[in-house]
Each structure stands twice: as structure tokens, then as C-alpha cells.
Amino acid sequence: MKTAVWLYFFLFVAFFDLHAQYPMLTPFAVSLGAAPSFIGLVMGMYSITHLPGNLLAGYGVDRFGSRLFISASLTGAGILLLLQARVTDPWQLLYIRSASGFVLAFLSPACMALLARMARNHIHQGKLMAGNGLVHTIASVVSPAAGAWLAATIGFNASFTVLGWILLFTGLTSIAFIKEPAKLPMNAEGVPGESQIEAEPGRSGKDAAPFPRENGKFPWIVFILPIALSCSQGILSFELPMRARTSDEVLATGLLFSVMSLGALATLGLLFLNRYLPYSRTIAGLCLLAAGYYALASGWPVPLAAVLFALGMAKGVIFPAMTSFLLQLSGAGRYGRTFSFLSISMSIGSFIGPVAAGAIRGHMSPFFLSFLALMAALILLYPRRVYHDGWEGRPAIPPA
DSSP states (O other), X not given: OHHHHHHHHHHHHHHHHHHTTHHHHHHHHHHTTOOHHHHHHHXXXXXXXXXXXXHHHHHHHHXXXXXXXXXXXXXXXXXXXXXXXXXXXXXHHHHHHHHHHHHHTTHHHHHHHHHHHHOSSHHHHHHHHHHHHHHHXXXXXXXXXXXXXXXXXXXXXXXXXXXXXHHHHHHHHHHHHOOOOOOOOBOTTSSBOTTTSOOOTTOOTTTSOSSOOBTTBOOGGGGHHHHHHHHHHHHHHHHTGGGOOSHHHHHHHHHHHHHHHHHHHHHHTOGGGGGSOHHHHHHHXXXXXXXXXXXXXXXOSSOHHHHHHHHXXXXXXXXXXXXXXXXXXXXXXXXXXXXXXXXHHHHHXXXXXXXXXXXXXXXXOHHHHHHHHHHHHHHHTOOOGGGTTTOOOSOOOOOO
């Protein structure tokens, strides 16, 4: 449990640093003379360079553990942020952000796999994932406003320097406090042994499949969910700061991002939701998220802060449910690869979103594209039996 506390602390610092850049990055690129389409490319390249890092992280975390990957990712990101404070040209910003995307690609799979390995059962797993989401959300509540205040007070370059030193120090100290849990012994098939997993009635741990099967195949269509989510989030992260022209508007944008995070915090605190089927929670959150983006696209007479708060509430339901959903479909010996594919999917969506938004914003609202992506995910994630298999909605009986 001590490792989980330290991990949450370092994750808070990392997420604080990263989210503090959201209201600053687009105005900073504009100050360098970048066009909206080029800004979309900068944000998209940051996401697309996640892909090789995610592929390496998936197998590396399963084989070598998470500790070194977490420390190296945070340290490298801090160094690159210090270099970002010195850029004077939009192309330099593109190169630095592309390298940052690769370095930070190792962080999420490593952290999520480490939390998953600490879990005792489905309920405990869901609570740990909800705790990760809670830390993420608390950091994102205060960090956009703090980043916008820093930019308005000391300027973009000094702000990136401060955030870079914080991230660098966090990465260097994390290796001393994060400990790896005991690894599960694997049998010849790469599946945890019978003593480490609860086998189904009439089946041994050796015979249990690492993935639930539907007609002998893993339902890879589930990864359309993170693609749609990250696409819609990337469009919002691109479009909202584009409205900021002055330092006061940058500060107001940071506060709007904080309002969205407060909405996520409101639903992440409802820990009883972890007892419900992850698939059901995911679909419910998707419906609310799609409705919110449709409201933004169609210009409903609703205050922007209220719509963003509702979007945050939907995210607070979806993200813990999505991780629990993927863990339910995964095997204990494949957590690193599962979260690697999750990160790859989110990187693809985060690349598509800003690039598409920069290309179409002169013809139609980019938020309508977010709505279409989420509705496509809802249609493709129609109910299947495999989405219910392997889920236990009550805590396991504690050992005598």
C-alpha cells in the first residue's frame, strides 16, 4: 500500500506539470508565429510519437517491471521541457513536442500495469484505477489555472522552465520510493499459475485462457473506445485555447479546464460505481459525453462552464470503467501489453483530433466531429456476451 501512495504522489506531480501546459501551449505557439493548422500538427505529432514508445513499453514493462520506466520517462520529460523553454521557432517546438511524446509514452503503461499488479481482486483493482483517476483529476483541477496564472505572471518561457525542473526532480527521486510488487510465477503458456488466479469452476489455472474469447477471438473492437475518447479530448484541448488572445483570456481558459476537472472529480468520488459492470458504466458515460459535445457543436443556450462540467462528469465515469473493462478482458500476465495497446489507441485518437480540427474549423464546428466519433464508438460497442464474462461484482472472500 505504501508503494501505491508514493505512486499516486508522483503521478500527481507529473499530471500537474503536464496539464499546466494545456492553456499555455496554443498561445505560446501563436506567439511564435504558428498557423492554426500547424498548431494542430504540433499537438498531433506529440500524440503520434507515442506509438513506438507504447509498443516498447508494453513488452518492456511485462519483462522488466515499471519502476525504471516511470523514473526515466519523468526525467526525460523534464529535460525536454527545459529545452522547450528556449525554442524561438515553430519548427523547434514541433521537434521538442515530438520527442516529448515518445518519452512520455512509457509513463502511462508502466503506472497502470504497476497498479494492476497490486490488486487482490476485481473490486480492489477497480478502486486502484479509480484512485489513479482521482489523482489525475485533482491535479487537472488546479494545474490549468496554475499554468495560466504562471504564463500571465512570468511569461511562457519562465513557466516552462519552472515546470521542467519540477518534473526532472520528480523523476530522479521516484526511483528511490517506488517498489515493484512480487512477480507472479508464469507457467509454460505465459499465464499466472493456478495458485495466483481464481480458476473458473471445473477449470484449472493452467487451462484458463489469458483473454476471454468470443468465437476464439479477443474483441479488439473495444479499442475503438479510447480512440474516440482521445480524439474528442484532443479536439477540445485544441479548440478551447484557440479563443484566447490576451493574458486574461488565457487565464479564463485555464479556469474552464479546471471546471471540467471538477466535474470529473464529482463522479470519480462515487466509489460505489466500481461495483457495477464496467461495460454498462462505459456506455452510460459515452452517452453523456456525446450529448455534451453535441451541445457545444450546435450552440445550445447553455453556459459553457455547465457543459464542460457535464463533460467532466462523463469522463469521471468512463475512464475508470474503461480500465476495469480492459483488465476484465485481459490476463494478469499481459497487463503491460494491454495498457500499451490502450496508450497506442489513445495516441492515434489524440493525433487525429487536433489535426482534423485544424483542417475543418473554417468550415464547421470541430465539436461536431467529436460527437460523430463518440457515436461511432457507441454503435460499434454493441452488447456482446464476452463483455460480461469474468466479471465478479462483489469482493472476493478474504483468506482465513
